[in-house]
Amino acid sequence: MLNVAVLGASGYVGAELTQILAAHPQVSGLQLFHSGEQPGQFPFHHFQARSRGQVAAPVEPFSPEKLSDFTDVVFLCTPHEFAADHTPELLKKAKVVIDLSAGFRFSDASIYQQYYGFTHPNPDLLGKAVYGLPELNADGLNNATLIGCAGCYVTAASLAIAPLSKNGLLKSGTLPIISATSGVSGAGRKAQVSTHFCEVSLTPYGVQNHRHQPEIEKNVGVPVVFQPHLGNYKRGILASVYLFTNNGVTATDIDQALNKAYENQPMVRLLGAGQYPAVQHVENTPFCDLGWRFDEARGQLTVFSALDNLLKGAASQAVQCFNIRFGFDMRTGLLPLEHA
Numbered sequence: 001m002l003n004v005a006v007l008g009a010s011g012y013v014g015a016e017l018t019q020i021l022a023a024h025p026q027v028s029g030l031q032l033f034h035s036g037e038q039p040g041q042f043p044f045h046h047f048q049a050r051s052r053g054q055v056a057a058p059v060e061p062f063s064p065e066k067l068s069d070f071t072d073v074v075f076l077c078t079p080h081e082f083a084a085d086h087t088p089e090l091l092k093k094a095k096v097v098i099d100l101s102a103g104f105r106f107s108d109a110s111i112y113q114q115y116y117g118f119t120h121p122n123p124d125l126l127g128k129a130v131y132g133l134p135e136l137n138a139d140g141l142n143n144a145t146l147i148g149c150a151g152c153y154v155t156a157a158s159l160a161i162a163p164l165s166k167n168g169l170l171k172s173g174t175l176p177i178i179s180a181t182s183g184v185s186g187a188g189r190k191a192q193v194s195t196h197f198c199e200v201s202l203t204p205y206g207v208q209n210h211r212h213q214p215e216i217e218k219n220v221g222v223p224v225v226f227q228p229h230l231g232n233y234k235r236g237i238l239a240s241v242y243l244f245t246n247n248g249v250t251a252t253d254i255d256q257a258l259n260k261a262y263e264n265q266p267m268v269r270l271l272g273a274g275q276y277p278a279v280q281h282v283e284n285t286p287f288c289d290l291g292w293r294f295d296e297a298r299g300q301l302t303v304f305s306a307l308d309n310l311l312k313g314a315a316s317q318a319v320q321c322f323n324i325r326f327g328f329d330m331r332t333g334l335l336p337l338e339h340a
Contacts, residue, residue: 001026001027001028002026002027002028002029002072002073002326003027003028003029003030003031003068003070003071003072003073004021004027004029004030004031004071004072004073004074004075004322005030005031005032005033005067005068005071005073005074005075005094006018006021006030006031006032006033006074006075006077007033007062007074007075007076007077007078007082008033008034008035008076008077008078009032009033009034009044009047009059009077010034010035010042010047010059011077012185012310013077013100013310013314013315014075014077014315015044015047015048016310016311016314016315016316017075017077017100017314017315017318017319018030018032018044018048018055019048019054019055020315020316020319020333020334021075021319021333022054022055022056022057023054023333024319024332024333025332025333026326026328026332026333027333029068029070030055030057031057031066031067031068031071032044032055032057032058032059032060033059033060033061033062033066034047034059034060034061034062035061035062035078039061040060040061041058041059041060041061042058042059042060043058043059044057044058044059047059064086064089064090064093067090067093067094069093071093071094072094072095072096073094073095073096073097073098073322074090074093074094074096074097074098075098075100075318075322076090076097076098076099076100076101076103077100077101077314077315078101079101080101080102080103080112080116080118081103081118082101082103083099083101083103083104084103084104084112084118084120084121084122085121085122087099087103087104087122087125087146088122088125091145091146095145096144096145096146096147096322096325097145097146097147098132098147098149098318098321098322098325099129099146099147099148099149100149100314100315100318102116102148102151102211102215103120103148104125104126104129104146104147104148105129105131105148105149105150105151105215106126106148106214106215106218107126107127107129108126109123109126111214115209115211115213115214116211125146128145128146129144129146129147129148130144130146130147130148131147131148131150132147132148132149132150132317132318132321133149133150133154133155133158133219133317134265134267134317134320134321134324134330135159135261135262135265135267135268136158136159136162136219138324138330141321141324141325142324142325142327143325144325147318147321147325149314149317149318149321150215150219150317151212151215151313152182152237152307152309152313152314153178153180153182153210153212153216153226153228153237153239153313154212154215154216154219155288155307155312155313155317156180156237156238156239156288156305156306156307156313157178157180157212157216157220157224157226157239157241157305158216158219158220159262159268159288159290159305160239160241160290160303160304160305161176161216161219161220161222161224161241161243161303162219162220162221162261163257163258163260163261163262164243164245164254164257164258164301164303165220165221165222166221166257166261167253167257168246169245169246169249169253169254169257170222170243170244170245170246171244171245171246171247171299172246174243174244175222175223175224175225176220176222176224176225176241176242176243177224177225177227177241177242177243178216178224178225178226178227178239178240178241178242179227179229179239179240179242180226180227180228180229180237180238180239180240181202181228181229181230181231181237181238181239182228182229182230182231182236182237182309183231183233183234183235183236183237183279183309184230184231184232184233184234185234185235185309185310201230201232202229202230202231202232203229203230204227204228204229204230205228205229205230206227206228207227210226210227210228212226212228213226233279235283235284235308235309235310236279236280236282236283236306236307236308236309237279237305237306237307237308237309237313238277238278238279238304238305238306239304239305239306240302240303240304241302241303241304241305242300242301242302243300243301243302243303244299244300244301245294245299245300245301246299247299249296249299250296251273251294251296254273254292254294254301255272255273258270258290258292262290266330266331266335267286267287267288267312267316267320267330267331267334268287268288268289268290269287269288269289269290270290270291271289271290271291272291272292273291273292273293273294274291274293275291276291276293276304277289277290277291277304277305277306278306279306281306282306282307282308282312283308284308284311285308285311285312286308286311286312286316286317286319286320286334286335287307287308287312288305288306288307288312289305289306289307290303290304290305291303291304292304316334319332319333319334320334
């Protein structure tokens with residue numbers, strides 16, 4: 001049994017993560033912290049009303065001395081800069097830090113200046129962090145002390161493209177085009193004009209410079225065109241990925257590549273050729289659903305990927321990483337486990 005702490009438990013992702021960990025059979029102790037913008041201690045349901053009566057631990061302002069000496073794991077649901085700055089001191093108190101921000105997703109420190117607008121304060125740690133996208137990098141998680149979890153758009157796009165790229169099915173010289181829409185919760189809990197009720201619409205943002213583009217390219221091994229959109233709904237991502245294949249690639253090749261990649265991955269549901277995912281079918285679940293259609297004569301493949309940005313795109317993915325790191329079944333705390 002493990003003692004865990006969540007920093008940023010008051011945000012959308014942190015609240016989802018807290019609910020999962022509070023019911024996780026391998027978690028015995030749970031400390032919850034908020035940013036301190038609101039002074040004082042709060043019951044957890046102050047931030048997540050539907051959890052009333054389910055989470056006993058209070059949420060208090062964070063300071064390092066409040067972290068228990070018996071903490072095994074710290075989950076960071078904080079701004080990127082906070083994670084990048086405070087992780088060294090957290091690693092002195094906890095066995096493992098699992099960062100849900102982008103603070104430790106890249107080994108190249110220059111990406112933080114170019115795409116995130118800050119100079120990374122601990123570049124020496126970047127090479128020691130293990131990337132957290134379990135379906136693509138489970139083996140690396142087994143002995144990790146610092147895990148940088150994948151982004152939400154990144155997860156949707158990478159799971160759609162990576163097996164096809166890895167198997168050499170994509171036509172050289174062509175760029176995968178990713179058009180993805182996320183619910184408003186992807187913008188975070190903090191108030192801003194673009195997420196006010198009367199302002200929410202369907203609009204592109206991050207045009208030609210979204211920070212998830214280099215992360216997607218790192219995962220799939222090829223340059224991509226990525227365009228995100230902010231949708232007029234609460235949660236969930238739907239990504240449409242347009243690809244061209246090498247001459248001679250067949251529908252069977254596509255099916256086999258995807259099936260082989262995910263046959264033992266319970267959080268990826270392959271709907272199959274001619275079947276397409278919907279946000280409502282992944283909302284409030286830890287799954288990523290994939291469907292596709294292949295025009296063999298033209299060599300044009302469209303893959304559709306859907307997931308909940310707060311869960312498979314963040315909180316439940318972090319718990320997958322946690323489970324793998326400590327030798328638990330990947331589904332623990334997320335899905336019912338079959339009886340032996």
